[in-house]
Amino acid sequence: MIDHSLLGPTLTVAEVEAGCEQAARLQVASVCARPCDVVLASRLLAGTGVLVGTVVGFPHGATTTPAKVEETRVAVEQGAREIDMVLTISRLRSGDLPAVEADIRAVVEAAAGSPVKVILENAYLTDAEKVAGCLAAERAGAAFVKTSTGFAPTGATVADVRLMRATVAPSVEVKAAGGIRTLDAVLDLLAAGATRFGSTATATILDELAARR
Amino acid sequence: MIDHSLLGPTLTVAEVEAGCEQAARLQVASVCARPCDVVLASRLLAGTGVLVGTVVGFPHGATTTPAKVEETRVAVEQGAREIDMVLTISRLRSGDLPAVEADIRAVVEAAAGSPVKVILENAYLTDAEKVAGCLAAERAGAAFVKTSTGFAPTGATVADVRLMRATVAPSVEVKAAGGIRTLDAVLDLLAAGATRFGSTATATILDELAARR
Numbered sequence: 001m002i003d004h005s006l007l008g009p010t011l012t013v014a015e016v017e018a019g020c021e022q023a024a025r026l027q028v029a030s031v032c033a034r035p036c037d038v039v040l041a042s043r044l045l046a047g048t049g050v051l052v053g054t055v056v057g058f059p060h061g062a063t064t065t066p067a068k069v070e071e072t073r074v075a076v077e078q079g080a081r082e083i084d085m086v087l088t089i090s091r092l093r094s095g096d097l098p099a100v101e102a103d104i105r106a107v108v109e110a111a112a113g114s115p116v117k118v119i120l121e122n123a124y125l126t127d128a129e130k131v132a133g134c135l136a137a138e139r140a141g142a143a144f145v146k147t148s149t150g151f152a153p154t155g156a157t158v159a160d161v162r163l164m165r166a167t168v169a170p171s172v173e174v175k176a177a178g179g180i181r182t183l184d185a186v187l188d189l190l191a192a193g194a195t196r197f198g199s200t201a202t203a204t205i206l207d208e209l210a211a212r213r
Numbered sequence: 214m215i216d217h218s219l220l221g222p223t224l225t226v227a228e229v230e231a232g233c234e235q236a237a238r239l240q241v242a243s244v245c246a247r248p249c250d251v252v253l254a255s256r257l258l259a260g261t262g263v264l265v266g267t268v269v270g271f272p273h274g275a276t277t278t279p280a281k282v283e284e285t286r287v288a289v290e291q292g293a294r295e296i297d298m299v300l301t302i303s304r305l306r307s308g309d310l311p312a313v314e315a316d317i318r319a320v321v322e323a324a325a326g327s328p329v330k331v332i333l334e335n336a337y338l339t340d341a342e343k344v345a346g347c348l349a350a351e352r353a354g355a356a357f358v359k360t361s362t363g364f365a366p367t368g369a370t371v372a373d374v375r376l377m378r379a380t381v382a383p384s385v386e387v388k389a390a391g392g393i394r395t396l397d398a399v400l401d402l403l404a405a406g407a408t409r410f411g412s413t414a415t416a417t418i419l420d421e422l423a424a425r426r
Contacts (some may be wrong), residue, residue: 001379007275007364008374009272009273009274009302009303009334009336010302010303011303011308012303012306012307013303013304013307014307016303022217028371030283034273034275034276034303035275035276035277035280036275036276036277036301036303037275037302037303053276056368058273058275059222059272059273060220060222061222062220062222062247062248062249062250062270062271063248063249063284064248064249064251064284064287064288064291064322066287067248067280067283067284070279070280070284071277071280072282073282075277078277078367088222089222089223090222090223090225090226090229090247090249090250091226091249092228093223093225094225095228096226109221112411121222124222124223125377152219152222177225
């Protein structure tokens with residue numbers, strides 16, 4: 001249930017290689033790689049059972065729809081099997097829900113069957129905006145709604161996961177990400193309804209799990 | 214000499230409109246708009262003498278070259294006349310200078326004559342990496358090298374502007390951005406060799422200038 005995040009802007013190629021090796025060893029759901037690393041991660045993770053995912057419009061969500069579509073198309077072509085896109089935060093905050101929904105739908109279509117996780121970046125939203133963003137994502141065909149990028153002032157909270165879980169249909173999953181560093185945090189967010197977790201602290205979390213078992 | 218920055222991920226449409234009106238009133242060089250606002254800013258600033266610029270691969274520089282090219286193409290088509298791109302920080306830190314240079318060159322070509330400013334994001338670089346990034350940008354046809362995005366832990370410094378100015382040919386300008394909030398900061402960076410300044414505090418800076426004059 002963990003997407004191992006390798007999204008920091010400073011990561012070198014050697015650090016991405018080490019992160020992919022760790023992800024394969026830990027048998028996580030996926031590596032969430034930067035777009036520039038999808039080719040590398042796809043090569044390193046081939047045959048390991050760990051998927052490669054990547055991000056689109058990340059982390060501000062402020063690129064145009066044609067740019068997000070091209071990012072998605074290239075990512076899928078290069079081996080990405082999950083797409084974590086940032087919705088257009090500005091337009092959600094401006095109440096332009098048709099624009100938000102059309103942007104997501106275009107990415108879902110470009111993903112050609114690969115599941116799309118829609119990042120709301122809750123740090124910047126009111127509860128009403130979170131609900132509106134979740135519903136737009138569901139209408140547009142998102143597989144997941146996701147709390148955060150990990151690059152805003154706050155990340156996943158139990159209250160937000162509960163709200164998002166209560167908002168979307170059972171067929172849409174909730175991914176919690178941002179500031180998740182302990183097994184207890186994962187368990188609290190799981191109890192709140194999240195079924196996927198984005199973290200850089202994957203090894204720490206799984207070590208804790210092994211110790212408790 | 215000021216590019217008025219409207220890059221914050223939370224800005225609403227109304228805030229972008231207000232920012233463009235302010236930029237027109239203050240007669241700055243350009244508005245540096247988010248990609249999703251280029252159409253709006255181009256409409257609002259038509260005939261004012263203030264150019265519209267935008268950002269590519271912003272702020273992490275970690276998108277693929279094809280995605281940066283498409284972002285640039287769409288931006289120019291929609292009215293952007295200056296392109297501030299983030300180089301591939303990861304590859305610069307990994308010593309893969311051919312990849313860094315090819316990525317910049319592809320954006321310069323897609324910009325079709327509009328000047329390209331290459332953001333190094335000095336916060337994450339050693340001095341040797343800053344020099345290597347500047348030289349790659351110059352070889353690739355950049356019009357400017359630029360210190361920072363404004364979204365990293367540190368922004369423009371006098372020492373970095375001096376280093377960048379000493380590194381690139383006289384035909385390449387230096388843009389200082391990130392944390393520039395006072396006229397004194399602008400004057401110090403100007404003395405160090407910068408000829409363009411990115412700021413959100415444009416009104417404050419120009420009020421100070423008027424008061425001193």
